[in-house]
Amino acid sequence: MNIQLYDTRTQTLCALEPVRPGAVGIYVCGPTVQSAPHIGHLRSALSYDLMRRWLSARGLEVTLVRNVTDIDDKILVNAETTGEPWWALAYRVEREFSAAYDALHVLPPTYEPRATASIQRMQLIIERLIERGHAYPAADGSGDVYFDTASWPEYGALTHQRREDMVDAADADPRGKRDPRDFALWKGHKPGEPETASWASPWGAGRPGWHIECSAMSTQYLGETFDIHGGGRDLRFPHHENELAQSAAAGFEFARIWVHNGLVSVGEQKMSKSLHNSVFAADLLGSAPAQAVRYFLGSAHYRSTLEYSATAIEEARRAVERINGFVARAAETLAGEVPEAAVPDEFAAAMDDDLNVPQALAVLHERVRAGNAALATGDLDGLRSAAGEVSAMLQVLGLHPDDYRTDAQAESGLEQALDVLVQQRLHERAAARQQRDFSTADRIRDELTEAGVTIEDTADGAKWSING
């Protein structure tokens, strides 16, 4: 096995050499559940879902921990706006995220810890940092505790910045910091903030700072040394830099490989609330098939910026249709007897090479083409081989059409009812064609097309399908 991943810290492709042979621990920065998920969140989750699926396919026992940060400044602020208790908002948003992940067939992580359930361990780490001289309670009596960046020579190691080059935030509130670059590990409770957002601590009641929760949750479940830490590119600084500094200063070896997924842009700009260009998960999944959305999100390498457009989604939909068409025809021709198969070597090589999914998709399409060709020439052995490999690749990519047949569709009886009605029309059309009454035949086809039903004439008669 020779799996390579690009590591942000060393800026090189690293061979994955698990801390525990045969097993891999991955920690992914999940969302701060402050507002609705957008397509960028989906892309991030999908990137690590693909990583997890591939490492599993390679025989590794994967432990994937993706946190939910459910206490944070923004959550408190947004809850004030909506009038909900902050914890109700956090949970409501968390469920929106889960629904979007499920729709995309992002597998549930091994565990999904919430920040609010890890306060004790955060405090333990903060205490340790104070003991070691890398953190200090604010002198202003605010109850805040800060990480002392000056005490940590390696500060900036992840993002290759020198501490002295860092521009101080113009609008940062210095409060009790010794240096503007110091960051909060613990925030003292302030009058007016909900009592429910306050936990007792050796430094007074308060709540955690933004970065400490990840140091606590990752090491809690994966150990003080673990294999892979992932997150969005925009989290490199300050979040991951601070997370690394406080973890290392606390004496943890921490993550071996730091992986960062690229962002989704709209109109060549990053999606952001202030630009009002966010594409929300619910809207997107409501307007395009989940399978196509998943394909689209995987169509660029995970580290590249991915440009969103309605056209791109439509192209993904077409590509997926092509794949689904082959899978359906192959299953029918083989009477469902699609053999189990391994993924092709080229596919495996692409995935091993820093999860080159676009390259892997090229292999998938090549096999689909070969399968279609086999179908056209009646080469059943070739068809079986291609169908098996295609199926295996689709499983790894989470794109198998069988997974996307919704239960509602299958169980409601709608499909059967529609089939009866469409078959009646197809019989009429077949009769008309037999009499060479093509205008009647075409009228029937046009009517069905108008209704969103596509007709294909095959050697076995007409087939129908719903336009994606």
Add this chain to the structure above:
RNA sequence: GGUGGAGUGGCCGAGUGGCGAGGCAGCGGCCUGCAAAGCCGUAUACGCGGGUUCGACUCCCGUCUCCACCUCCA
């Protein structure tokens, strides 16, 4: 100012020092009553200027443009 990344054919998007991934769209052909689907074939390319090399889109230097982070952000 610092740090990281990108500029590839109509569009999206991989990649490599030397037979131009893949998808979508296009064109020609096969199939079809006509379509659809599929198959076969096919055009269009590597921001710009130098350099290294037998040969560079790929390496080096310079240059232009764009994006991200340095403030909450996947």
